[in-house]
Amino acid sequence: MKRKEVWDMYLFRLLRQTIDSEWKAIIFYLVNTAFLLLIFNLTFTGSLIVYPALISLTILAAYLTVKAVMMHSFLHSLDSAKHSKGYASYPETCKEALVFEVIEDIHGRYHDIIVAINDKLNGRNSMFSSFIHNMKTSLAVIELACVNPSQDALGDIALENEKLKRNLEQALNILRLDEFSNDYVPERVDLHSLVSTVINEKKRDFIYAGVYPKLHGDTAYVYTDKKWCAYILEQIIANAIKYTPPGKNIYMEITPDEKRTVLTIRDEGIGIGAEDMPRVFELFYTGKNGRDHKAATGIGLFMVKHIAKQLGIEVTLTSAIGEGTKVCLSFLSKL
Template sequence: MSWMGLLRRTLSSERRAIIVYLINTAMLLLIFNLMMDEVSVVYPLSVSLTILIIYLGVKTYALFRFEDGLAEAKEVADFQEDADHEKDKLVFHAIRAIHTDYLDKLVAMNEKLDGRNSLFSHFIHNMKSSLAVIELASHKRSDEVLADIASENEKLKTNMEQLLNLLRLDEFTNDYVPERADLLEIVQAVINDKRRSFIYSSVYPKVKGQSAYVYTDRKWCSFILDQIVTNAIKYSPQGRSVYFEIVQEEDVGLTSVRVRDEGEGIDPEDLPRVFELFYTGKNGRSHKQATGIGLAMVRHTAKRLGHEVSLTSKLGEGTCVTISFLSKLKAY
C-alpha cells in the first residue's frame, strides 16, 4: 500500500473539512489581527497548520486501518472487525452479512448438487438395469420375454419422466402458472390418466366431495397427486379401493384433498422419514420398484407451490396423504 496514494485519498475524502478549516483559520487570523495592535501571522498560522497536519495524520491512519480491514474482509469471512467510527462499523457489518448470506447460499447449492448427483446416479443405474434385461430378453422370443421387455420399458419411461420433472424443478418459477382451479376436476383428471394402472392392479378409485376452487398450478398439482396415487396403487392389494376426499374448511380458508388407500400401511418407525430422499423403509425391501423418490419430490414440489403435505398410516390398515391448499387469493 502506497503512503502517498493513501495521503491523496485522505486529502480527497477530507477536502470539504479542509476547506472549512482553512476558511475558519483565515477568519480567525483576520479577527486576531484586528484586535491586536501589531500584525502577527506566523504564530497563529503555524499553530493552525500544526493542528491541520495532526488531523490529517489521524485521518490517514484511520483510512489505513479501514482499507486494511477491507482487504482482509475480501479474503476471509471470519475477519477481525477493527473500526472506531459508526460508518466504518456499518460497512463491516454489511460485509459480514453478505459473507454469511453467500456462504449459506453456497452450502445450499452444494447440497442441491449433491442431491441431484445422487438422483442422476440412481436413475442411470435403474435405466442400465432395464437396458440389460431388454438386451438379454432380445435373444429369446416368447410371450413371457415380450412381457418382460414391456415391463422394463415402462420402468425406463417412468425414470425418464422423473428425470424430466427433476430438471423442471430448477426452472420452477418460469414453469409456474398459479390460477384458480377446481380441485375436483384436477383429481378426476389424474384418476383418468391412471385408469390403466387402476384396471391392471384391480384397484378402484372412489371420490367423495364436490367442486372446490383453490389457487395452484394445474400441472404441478397433478404431478403431486400422480405420485401419491402411484404409491397408493402400488401398495394396495387387488380388489381394494383408493379413496379421494375433498374437504373445505371455510373458517380458516383451507381446502384439502385426502388420498387414502387400503394397503399394508407404513411401519411407525418409518413414518418420520417417509419424505426423505431415497428412503424406502421396510416396505421398500419387499417392493423392488420402490425408489424413495416419489414422496420426496411431492414434499419439495408442494413446498414450492405453498401447499402443505402430511401423511398418516396404520400398519395393516393403509395410508392417508393430505394436501392442504389456500383457497383465498390474498395468500398469493
C-alpha cells in the same frame, strides 16, 4: 517494481484517500485557522503570523497522520472483508462499524444462497445419477432379452420400457420445477375422473403387485393444474403400491365441501415408523422402509410436497407400523 516504489505509491494513494475522506474537515479547519490568524493579527499590531501558522499546520499534519493510520486500518479490514466471512475488523467510527455490519450481513446472505445452490446441485447430481443407473439397468435387461427372444422376453422388454419412461419423465419433471410458473395452467378439474385416469395408467403396477384399488366418492370439481396434480397422485399411489403386500387394498375417497375438497389415499401397507415421520418429505430420505426396499429413492414424497405447495394443495400424512399410511390432499373447490 521495487518494494520502495510500491510502498511510496501506497503512501501516496493512502494520503489521497485520507484527504478525499476528510476534505470537509480540512477546509473547515483552514478557514477557521485563517479567521483566527486574522483576529490575532488585528489584535496584536506588528506581530508575526508565521509562528501560529506553523503551529496550525503542525496540528493539521498530526490530524491527517492520525486519520491516515485509521484509513490504513479501515482499508485493511475492508480488504479482508471482501474475501471472507468472519474476518477481524476494528472500526474506529460508528460509520465504519455500520459498513462492516452491512458487509457481514451480505456475506451471510450470499453464503446461505451459495449453500442452498450447492445443496440443490448436489441433490440433482444424485438424482440424475440414480436415474442414469436405473436406465442402464433397464437397458441391460432389454439387451439380454433381445439375445434370447421369447414371449417372456417381450414381457420383460415392455416392463423395462415402462421403467425407462418413468425415469425419463421423472428427470424432466425435476428440470421443470425451476420454471414451474411457466408450466402451470390452473383450471376446473373433475377430481374423480382424474383419479380414475391415474388408476387406469397404474393398472399394470396394481396387477403385478397383487394390490386392489378402491375408489369412493362422486364427481367433485377442484381448481388445480391437471398435469401436475396427476403427477402428485401417481407418486402417492406408486408409493402405496410399493409398500402394500399382495392381496391388500388401497382406498381412495373424495369428500367434497363448499370451500375445500379432500382426497384421502389410504393403503394397508407396512406403514412408517414414528422416528421416520418428521422427515418423510425430505429429499433423498428413505428411512427404514427405504433400506429394506432398494428401489426407494427418497424423491417421490419430496416432489409431492414441493409441487403441492405450488398448487396450493394442503398435504398431510399419517402412518403407523403395521397399520398402513394415509395421505390427505385438500384442494380448493371449484363449484
